[in-house]
Amino acid sequence: MQSPTFAAITSVLVEGFHVDAAVVSPAAALDQLGLDSLALMEFVFAVEDRFDVRIPEERLDPRQAGVTLAQLATLIDDAVAAKARGDVVG
Amino acid sequence: MSSASRSAAPVAVTGSGVVSPIGIGTAAFADAVFAGRSAVRAQTVDLIGLDVPLVPVAAADFDAPAVQSPSRIPLDRATAMALAAADEAARAAGLGDGSVAGERLGIYWGSGMAGASTFETTLKTVYVDHRRMRPTSVVTTMPNAPTAELAVRFRARGAALTYACACASSAVAIGEAMRAIRSGAIDVAVVGGSESLLTPGVVAGWQAMRVLAPIAADATADVAARACRPFARDRVGFALGEAAAAFVLESIGHARARGAAWQWQLAGYASNCDGVHITNPDAEGQVRAMRAALADAGLAAAEIGHVNAHGTATLAGDAAEAMSITEVFGAHAVPVTSTKAIHGHLLGAGGAVELLAAACALVAARLPPTANTELVDPAFAIDLVTGSARPAPQLRHALSSSFAFGGTNAVLVASRAD
Numbered sequence: 001m002q003s004p005t006f007a008a009i010t011s012v013l014v015e016g017f018h019v020d021a022a023v024v025s026p027a028a029a030l031d032q033l034g035l036d037s038l039a040l041m042e043f044v045f046a047v048e049d050r051f052d053v054r055i056p057e058e059r060l061d062p063r064q065a066g067v068t069l070a071q072l073a074t075l076i077d078d079a080v081a082a083k084a085r086g087d088v089v090g
Numbered sequence: 091m092s093s094a095s096r097s098a099a100p101v102a103v104t105g106s107g108v109v110s111p112i113g114i115g116t117a118a119f120a121d122a123v124f125a126g127r128s129a130v131r132a133q134t135v136d137l138i139g140l141d142v143p144l145v146p147v148a149a150a151d152f153d154a155p156a157v158q159s160p161s162r163i164p165l166d167r168a169t170a171m172a173l174a175a176a177d178e179a180a181r182a183a184g185l186g187d188g189s190v191a192g193e194r195l196g197i198y199w200g201s202g203m204a205g206a207s208t209f210e211t212t213l214k215t216v217y218v219d220h221r222r223m224r225p226t227s228v229v230t231t232m233p234n235a236p237t238a239e240l241a242v243r244f245r246a247r248g249a250a251l252t253y254a255c256a257c258a259s260s261a262v263a264i265g266e267a268m269r270a271i272r273s274g275a276i277d278v279a280v281v282g283g284s285e286s287l288l289t290p291g292v293v294a295g296w297q298a299m300r301v302l303a304p305i306a307a308d309a310t311a312d313v314a315a316r317a318c319r320p321f322a323r324d325r326v327g328f329a330l331g332e333a334a335a336a337f338v339l340e341s342i343g344h345a346r347a348r349g350a351a352w353q354w355q356l357a358g359y360a361s362n363c364d365g366v367h368i369t370n371p372d373a374e375g376q377v378r379a380m381r382a383a384l385a386d387a388g389l390a391a392a393e394i395g396h397v398n399a400h401g402t403a404t405l406a407g408d409a410a411e412a413m414s415i416t417e418v419f420g421a422h423a424v425p426v427t428s429t430k431a432i433h434g435h436l437l438g439a440g441g442a443v444e445l446l447a448a449a450c451a452l453v454a455a456r457l458p459p460t461a462n463t464e465l466v467d468p469a470f471a472i473d474l475v476t477g478s479a480r481p482a483p484q485l486r487h488a489l490s491s492s493f494a495f496g497g498t499n500a501v502l503v504a505s506r507a508d
Contacts (some may be wrong), residue, residue: 015155016155016164017163017164018158018162034162035162036161036162038161038163038225038226038229039161039162039163039226041225042163042224042225042226044165045222045224045225049221073339078284079347
């Protein structure tokens with residue numbers, strides 16, 4: 001079962017970046033999406049903008065490409081929760 | 091009879107492609123051109139402080155986000171159009187079968203304001219929404235963004251050049267590519283132009299110049315569709331459009347060697363500048379450009395069977411052009427058309443799209459009507475094709491003009507290949 005967050009990430013990847021839906025799975029790492037570093041940066045920005053949050057830099061550097069999409073979804077969920085609590089995040 | 095002037099070799103056009111308000115794909119585009127079917131409609135510009143809220147625009151029914159770029163980043167709309175048009179041209183030409191060496195393939199592309207619509211969105215992000223910039227803001231806005239994406243798409247490793255000469259941009263790009271092929275610098279080029287500026291800020295800028303045809307608040311769709319009337323006595327300005335058109339140019343020798351087929355070719359090109367005024371056209375500069383293009387093609391004026399005019403439907407623009415056409419060809423001596431009535435002013439893409447219209451006429455031996463114009467300005471001694479398409483069984487050579495802000499004039503001469 002997919003979380004709404006993962007579903008949104010999937011839609012950004014497939015519709016915005018033309019990544020094959022078959023490649024998009026929770027276990028897929030950023031460096032397995034066929035995107036170069038600039039496109040990966042743009043992708044992470046697009047996901048953050050979709051949820052109106054920013055993942056703190058110490059938690060995700062998109063250039064560290066071993067991060068999986070499941071981990072990205074968790075980071076987004078954490079940022080959304082922190083924002084709801086009123087924590088000072090980007 | 092050819093003129094005594096020294097001319098250079100023609101260049102084969104082995105493929106074409108187009109994304110335009112009147113059709114996507116060369117066949118659909120040709121149908122609309124010959125039918126004189128207008129895509130112009132009234133658009134509300136929702137900007138505070140704008141004097142006139144309704145402007146005539148011609149938008150393409152085009153799904154830009156569906157275009158996958160070689161770089162995989164989301165594209166400026168104009169760049170997406172460029173890729174779609176060039177893909178069609180390349181398919182038609184049979185590029186991609188390995189028969190063209192990358193270092194012998196160039197990209198020559200024109201655009202007036204290139205990534206302006208992305209730039210406008212970017213400015214809104216920073217100044218209105220107070221949000222951060224996207225990492226790709228620079229590479230989607232830069233004027234050579236379409237050129238760069240095309241070069242990667244086609245693995246072109248010859249020259250990849252971008253021309254910005256306002257409304258002559260793509261005509262200049264095509265002509266300069268022709269020269270590069272003639273010189274032997276490259277064998278093949280993907281050429282053309284793209285423009286997509288139907289964003290509120292840019293539209294408001296054009297409206298502020300008072301060159302757009304005014305549209306009454308209660309105008310019907312039919313009245314809006316007829317807003318642009320080139321060379322008419324009641325002309326009042328143009329509509330803004332968006333488009334991309336692309337061609338594959340190729341030396342005759344190279345095209346023959348790989349077994350490519352082509353129905354028409356580029357025979358001549360010239361560009362110059364009025365050097366007089368930033369907006370006012372100058373008939374003298376236009377006359378020199380047309381004569382130089384004819385000389386380059388080795389043709390006499392009497393051999394031209396069709397002039398596809400710049401024809402913007404502005405008071406001053408059409409008056410200067412009617413004068414220059416009459417000076418070069420004589421009074422009522424050559425059929426004249428302008429397709430801007432139906433697809434709007436395409437700015438940097440205009441030269442390429444209008445060359446395609448002229449080529450469709452050459453291939454079909456039929457001249458498209460200048461839509462919307464019922465009564466030609468009686469001050470003009472030109473044979474404007476109006477009403478419906480006119481058969482032209484003797485048509486062999488056509489001339490397509492682009493006369494730009496900044497004074498740049500670019501004229502292309504196209505000929506049937508048979």
